Amino acid sequence: xxxxxxxxxxxxxxxxxxxxxxxDVSVDQIxxxxxxxxxxKKGYLQxxxxxxAHNFFIVSGCAQMFYVADKGVxxxxxxxxxxxxxxxxISFQKERSSEFGIxxxxxxQVLMISKHNFDKLLNEFPQLEHYFRLxxxxxxxxxxxRLRYQYEYSKEQHYFNFIHHHPEFAQRVPQYLIASYxxxxxxxVSEIRAKNVS
Amino acid sequence: xxxxxxxxxxxxxxxxxxxxxxxDVSVDQIxxxxxxxxxxKKGYLQxxxxxxAHNFFIVSGCAQMFYVADKGVxxxxxxxxxxxxxxxxISFQKERSSEFGIxxxxxxQVLMISKHNFDKLLNEFPQLEHYFRLxxxxxxxxxxxRLRYQYEYSKEQHYFNFIHHHPEFAQRVPQYLIASYxxxxxxxVSEIRAKNVS
Numbered sequence: 490x491x492x493x494x495x496x497x498x499x500x501x502x503x504x505x506x507x508x509x510x511x512x513d514v515s516v517d518q519i520x521x522x523x524x525x526x527x528x529x530k531k532g533y534l535q536x537x538x539x540x541x542a543h544n545f546f547i548v549s550g551c552a553q554m555f556y557v558a559d560k561g562v563x564x565x566x567x568x569x570x571x572x573x574x575x576x577x578x579i580s581f582q583k584e585r586s587s588e589f590g591i592x593x594x595x596x597x598q599v600l601m602i603s604k605h606n607f608d609k610l611l612n613e614f615p616q617l618e619h620y621f622r623l624x625x626x627x628x629x630x631x632x633x634x635r636l637r638y639q640y641e642y643s644k645e646q647h648y649f650n651f652i653h654h655h656p657e658f659a660q661r662v663p664q665y666l667i668a669s670y671x672x673x674x675x676x677x678v679s680e681i682r683a684k685n686v687s
Numbered sequence: 688x689x690x691x692x693x694x695x696x697x698x699x700x701x702x703x704x705x706x707x708x709x710x711d712v713s714v715d716q717i718x719x720x721x722x723x724x725x726x727x728k729k730g731y732l733q734x735x736x737x738x739x740a741h742n743f744f745i746v747s748g749c750a751q752m753f754y755v756a757d758k759g760v761x762x763x764x765x766x767x768x769x770x771x772x773x774x775x776x777i778s779f780q781k782e783r784s785s786e787f788g789i790x791x792x793x794x795x796q797v798l799m800i801s802k803h804n805f806d807k808l809l810n811e812f813p814q815l816e817h818y819f820r821l822x823x824x825x826x827x828x829x830x831x832x833r834l835r836y837q838y839e840y841s842k843e844q845h846y847f848n849f850i851h852h853h854p855e856f857a858q859r860v861p862q863y864l865i866a867s868y869x870x871x872x873x874x875x876v877s878e879i880r881a882k883n884v885s
Contacts, residue, residue, distance in 0.1 A: 554831070556835055556839070558838070558839060564835075564838050564839070566831055566834050566835055566838070567831060577828060577831065578824045578825070578827055578828035578831075579824075579825055579828030579829060579831075579832070580828070581828075582821070582824060582825060582828070588835070589831070589835075611817070615813065615814070615816070615817070616813070618813070618816035618817045618820050619809070619813070619816045621820045621824070622816050622819045622820040622823060623780070625820060625823035625824040625826075625827045626776045626777075626780060626819070626823040627776070627777055627780060628823075628827045629776055629823050629826045629827040629830060630775060630776035630777030630778070630779075630780070631777060632827060632830035632831070632834070633752070633764055633765060633775065633776075633777075633787070633830070634777070635834070636764050636830070636833070636834070636837075637754055637762075637764055637786070637787075639834075639837065639870070640756070640762050640764070640870050641754070641756060641762070672837070672838050
């Protein structure tokens with residue numbers, strides 16, 4: 490895959506160009522703001538109940554944002570794959586502790602940027618505000634559609650709608666995490682899958 | 688209230704200054720991009736299943752974003768009061784039809800801006816990208832916390848948590864709309880309110 494042959498910061502610049510048309514920023518100019526990290530499957534990009542000190546750009550792999558629910562069970566609230574940003578974006582902005590954690594579902598390569606460096610980056614390259622505005626505007630709009638589906642669909646419709654619209658997740662993410670993300674039990678998902686196969 | 692004595696575009700610039708520290712843009716420079724509108728209670732800022740042609744800044748009043756659910760019932764997905772932006776931000780960006788409508792819950796004064804003018808405004812005053820990035824970054828982060836509460840809380844906890852954290856809505860928005868926003872029936876909300884008063 491072409492994506493794998495790029496350096497992480499080149500891949501980020503590619504995404505910036507594709508989404509926002511900004512082409513006047515180079516790897517040399519911005520790489521100092523980022524740290525590149527490999528996180529093993531099930532490892533934490535951020536542990537829950539810590540300061541949301543970083544924003545994460547997924548270079549490869551798949552991660553989930555979650556909180557620790559009753560009985561210590563992790564409840565998924567968001568997934569992210571290649572070219573997605575993931576973090577608790579309010580706690581990051583306000584530099585406070587987050588109730589959410591972020592965990593690798595597959596082995597991940599990420600670019601991470603601290604709040605301090607994020608502010609410096611955007612101060613030095615204000616044209617990147619356009620890119621991040623689009624990232625968050627679209628993410629916010631998608632969250633409204635997600636809330637809609639959560640209200641509107643039966644559990645079964647919700648599951649099959651998700652599988653239909655996000656085959657990239659359905660193939661990569663374990664069933665129990667998709668169930669968690671949709672607010673269903675793993676047993677319920679097994680049941681409706683079995684019913685629809687037979 | 689001081690807020691009522693400002694011109695709509697002055698109020699927007701006040702909000703821009705407060706949220707993002709940007710103070711080098713004047714009313715004269717940006718007012719041509721906006722239209723000011725008064726919308727009567729129950730009137731539409733945007734009818735459902737139309738092109739999401741505008742972004743709305745609420746100057747005064749209160750509005751809801753909703754979709755038309757089964758049996759023609761309006762299901763609330765978002766509220767907005769003074770100094771909030773509201774629209775279907777994906778459909779607006781992609782210039783396509785939106786399944787959501789936007790309706791005044793109280794008489795509203797709004798500033799509306801078309802996609803064409805929004806792009807021109809940000810092209811002429813790129814420093815405003817910083818403001819809109821913050822608006823959407825915070826809105827997206829809040830949506831993640833909202834999804835969390837929807838998973839985590841019992842219906843009763845969900846209602847009282849909302850009332851506790853958003854007294855400004857609880858006092859202004861009719862009970863049946865708060866129930867809708869939380870995915871509850873109005874009957875259920877009446878019941879738990881009665882139980883907790885007695």
